[in-house]
Amino acid sequence: MPGITREEVAHLARLARLELKGEELDHFAGQLDDIIGAVARVSEVADQDVPPTSHPLPLTNVMRADVVRPSLTPEQALSGAPAQEQQRFKVPQILGED
Amino acid sequence: MTVIDLESYEDALATYDPVMGLEVHVELGTKTKMFCGCSTELKQDANSQTCPVCLGLPGALPVVNAIGVESAIKIGLALNCEIAEWCRFARKNYFYPDMPKNFQTSQYDEPIAYDGYLDVQLEDGEIFRVQIERAHMEEDTGKSTHVGGATGRIHGASHSLLDYNRAGIPLIEIVTKPIEGAGARAPEVAKAYVAELRELIKALGVSEARMEMGQMRCDVNLSLRPNGTEQFGTRSETKNVNSLRSVERAARFEIQRHAAVLNSGGTIIQETRHFHEEDGSTTAGRIKDNAEDYRYFPEPDLVPVAPAREWVEELRGGLPELPRLRRARLKEEWGVSEHDMQSILNAGAVDLIVATTEAGAPSDQARKWWMGELARNANETGRGLDELPVTPAQVARVAELVAAGDLNDKLARQVLDGVLAGEGDPDTVVEKRGLKVVSDEGALSTAVDEAIAGNAAIADKIRGGKVAAAGALVGAVMKATRGQADAARVRELILEKLGVEG
Numbered sequence: 007m008p009g010i011t012r013e014e015v016a017h018l019a020r021l022a023r024l025e026l027k028g029e030e031l032d033h034f035a036g037q038l039d040d041i042i043g044a045v046a047r048v049s050e051v052a053d054q055d056v057p058p059t060s061h062p063l064p065l066t067n068v069m070r071a072d073v074v075r076p077s078l079t080p081e082q083a084l085s086g087a088p089a090q091e092q093q094r095f096k097v098p099q100i101l102g103e104d
Numbered sequence: 105m106t107v108i109d110l111e112s113y114e115d116a117l118a119t120y121d122p123v124m125g126l127e128v129h130v131e132l133g134t135k136t137k138m139f140c141g142c143s144t145e146l147k148q149d150a151n152s153q154t155c156p157v158c159l160g161l162p163g164a165l166p167v168v169n170a171i172g173v174e175s176a177i178k179i180g181l182a183l184n185c186e187i188a189e190w191c192r193f194a195r196k197n198y199f200y201p202d203m204p205k206n207f208q209t210s211q212y213d214e215p216i217a218y219d220g221y222l223d224v225q226l227e228d229g230e231i232f233r234v235q236i237e238r239a240h241m242e243e244d245t246g247k248s249t250h251v252g253g254a255t256g257r258i259h260g261a262s263h264s265l266l267d268y269n270r271a272g273i274p275l276i277e278i279v280t281k282p283i284e285g286a287g288a289r290a291p292e293v294a295k296a297y298v299a300e301l302r303e304l305i306k307a308l309g310v311s312e313a314r315m316e317m318g319q320m321r322c323d324v325n326l327s328l329r330p331n332g333t334e335q336f337g338t339r340s341e342t343k344n345v346n347s348l349r350s351v352e353r354a355a356r357f358e359i360q361r362h363a364a365v366l367n368s369g370g371t372i373i374q375e376t377r378h379f380h381e382e383d384g385s386t387t388a389g390r391i392k393d394n395a396e397d398y399r400y401f402p403e404p405d406l407v408p409v410a411p412a413r414e415w416v417e418e419l420r421g422g423l424p425e426l427p428r429l430r431r432a433r434l435k436e437e438w439g440v441s442e443h444d445m446q447s448i449l450n451a452g453a454v455d456l457i458v459a460t461t462e463a464g465a466p467s468d469q470a471r472k473w474w475m476g477e478l479a480r481n482a483n484e485t486g487r488g489l490d491e492l493p494v495t496p497a498q499v500a501r502v503a504e505l506v507a508a509g510d511l512n513d514k515l516a517r518q519v520l521d522g523v524l525a526g527e528g529d530p531d532t533v534v535e536k537r538g539l540k541v542v543s544d545e546g547a548l549s550t551a552v553d554e555a556i557a558g559n560a561a562i563a564d565k566i567r568g569g570k571v572a573a574a575g576a577l578v579g580a581v582m583k584a585t586r587g588q589a590d591a592a593r594v595r596e597l598i599l600e601k602l603g604v605e606g
Contacts, residue, residue, distance in 0.1 A: 021197075021397055060192060060401075061402075061404065061407055066190070066407055066408045066410040067407070067409060067410055067412075068167060068406075068407045069167065069168050069169070069173060070136075070141070070168065070169055070170060072134050072135050072169050072171035072172075073136065074135055074136050074142070075136070075141030075142070077142045077152065077154055078155055079152070080149060080150065080151040083152075083268070084151060091263075091265055092150065092265055093150040093151055093267075094150050094266055095265065095266040095268070096263055096264075096265055096266075097263060097265075097266060098263055099261060099262060099264070100200070100250075100261070100264055
């Protein structure tokens with residue numbers, strides 16, 4: 007039976023940059039375990055002859071010609087930015103790197 | 105900065121066997137990004153080439169660039185790879201502001217090309233086969249500027265500024281299988297591989313592959329194992345090594361560093377490392393995330409790519425002559441040594457010389473100008489040969505003027521100087537600077553008479569049979585004519601007037 011442990015939820019929370027309290031970890035671990043269990047039932051039904059599906063439509067090779075289309079203006083591009091400087095997106099200090 | 109212990113290269117190799125993995129990212133030369141129609145033109149205003157797709161705005165849908173896929177297949181075929189019959193894109197999830205989507209669209213376990221090889225030639229002519237694991241399609245990230253820290257480094261920065269013009273530009277990542285058996289030549293193999301790959305990419309016409317502009321970047325993964333053992337040691341990953349020389353230096357440095365750590369009883373940490381051009385050293389970066397931490401999953405917004413076999417074969421049929429084989433052919437045609445051919449390659453002069461011969465110049469003349477005067481100028485001005493403001497056709501014209509006797513070598517150099525200085529094409533420079541060889545026999549004769557009169561002692565020596573002394577008089581005439589005389593003709597005249605047989 008597949009499942010998810012409290013430690014795995016804590017790890018995922020870290021990767022997702024979510025700060026979870028102890029009781030939240032317990033809570034979400036239980037909920038996620040239920041969801042994974044429900045999804046796992048699909049695997050029980052699907053036999054060897056049913057390949058994993060990532061795309062619901064039987065389409066391949068949808069491509070675009072290499073032709074330039076108009077971009078947003080810098081003003082439009084930055085219009086949703088919480089902060090900007092020198093026509094660039096301004097982001098907080100990046101930690102945990104370098 | 106901490107001091108890093110290094111073992112001597114020889115001692116390191118006496119104990120350990122290096123194993124390398126090379127990852128090369130090539131920015132394709134497409135007009136538009138990989139998944140949207142934004143322009144890829146460089147050096148544009150910050151954030152002037154973005155759209156909802158490459159900014160990762162909700163609801164935006166990517167569509168893959170057909171030329172991006174075609175280029176990936178061409179690269180795969182040129183690297184003797186299998187081309188996938190069906191493959192998907194995948195999301196590589198990570199939080200870093202260089203990708204506004206919070207994931208990079210890449211390929212995971214279904215690369216478009218896999219299982220190939222590239223034969224590379226080492227300095228002594230030996231052919232080394234580098235096995236290729238895969239080549240896959242992905243996209244470049246945005247450009248960060250770190251503000252507030254020392255010298256623009258991220259460390260100590262108060263905040264960062266992001267320009268997403270580069271985010272989404274097509275990249276092909278080419279990954280080798282572990283390179284074993286190179287021994288002490290591992291750094292040389294690494295350099296030769298990247299050099300050959302760059303030539304190949306250029307020959308395919310899919311990218312200009314200029315390393316100095318970041319269009320081609322190399323990560324050097326390296327580990328050591330005790331000689332005679334099989335199991336790989338822990339590797340370090342030196343990121344963004346961006347010149348051929350640096351690739352060689354980074355591999356060499358890591359061999360020496362690993363050996364020192366291992367010899368002192370320490371363990372190598374699997375981490376990324378930063379390469380420093382100034383002294384060829386590397387310093388620790390971040391501890392490497394496990395692959396599963398990227399939580400790859402198939403990209404739901406892009407449908408699978410299933411290149412038709414007819415298309416693949418059509419592309420295979422259109423592949424150019426492989427650069428290594430082309431160089432071997434040209435080496436024969438030009439009658440040059442392996443060493444000379446290597447120098448021509450290193451100078452980036454192969455295509456320029458070919459173009460110059462195609463414009464009518466004999467190959468020895470084409471080589472002479474590109475590898476002599478022009479290489480010197482490129483060196484002094486810190487430019488690549490192909491960045492000089494002179495065309496192969498203009499060089500061919502200079503060679504033609506020399507062959508016709510209108511210019512001598514000295515004047516030809518001045519003509520090239522003029523062309524490089526933007527004074528116009530060779531004929532215009534000759535005209536404007538008055539650089540014709542003095543072919544007026546009367547003027548030459550007068551200059552020779554004056555030289556003889558002014559150097560009576562030397563003239564006597566020549567009359568007495570010391571023909572070699574004529575050089576001094578030729579020099580005097582050349583000086584008097586400001587180099588615009590045909591030296592061979594001057595010499596003939598001198599000997600004639602002094603009644604000596606040449």
